[in-house]
Amino acid sequence: MSRMILVPIDISDSELTQRVIAHVEAEAKIDDAQVHFLTVIPSLPYYASLGLAYSAELPAMDDLKAEAKSQLEDITRKFTIPRDRVHLHVTEGSPKDKILEMAKKLPAEMVIISSHRPDITTYLLGSNAAAVVRHAECSVLVVR
Structure with missing residues (x-):
């Protein structure tokens, strides 16, 4: 069975994607790894937990x-x-x-995730990359 790499992609931030390309390509060459790209559409409850709300109707999830x-x-x-x-x-x-769920399900041997430089809001709220680093059961490469 070949090695599996999980690469979460924020489709709304091309700069973060650019940062991971070289790292993903280098890791993918090792053992001809399978690369699983994941994008997550944040749900309304997720936005609501951040204090954000929508005033317009959301498009259908499909x-x-x-x-x-x-x-x-x-x-x-x-x-x-x-x-x-x-x-x-x-x-x-x-x-x-x-x-984290997808990394466990695959099972991924590595997660390669890009991250913004930390600022005060990241320290207070936490970031997705920080949560993945803390809780993943595999290696995590954070690219800045």
């Missing part, structure tokens, strides 16, 4: 997932990894929870 998958496909074309070793996953919920 439509959001289809658009997210299309964007994820476009993003993964930037990686020079054979297409037969690339797997796409789109889900909804709390990003950190879904990343």
Whole structure:
């Protein structure tokens, strides 16, 4: 069985994606690893827990997932990894929870995740990358 790498992608932040490309490609070359790209559509309760709310009606989740998958496909074309070793996953919920859940389910040997430089809000609220580092059962490479 080949090695599995999980790469969470924030489809709304291309700068973070650019940072991980070289790292993912280098790790994917080792043992011809399977690379699982994951994007998570945050659910309304997740936004509400951050004190954010919507005043307009949200699009249907199926439509959001289809658009997210299309964007994820476009993003993964930037990686020079054979297409037969690339797997796409789109889900909804709390990003950190879904990343940890997918890492365990695969099971991933490594998670490669990009992160913003910490600031005061990150220290107070925590970040997805920090939660993954603390709770993942596999190695985690955080790229800044």
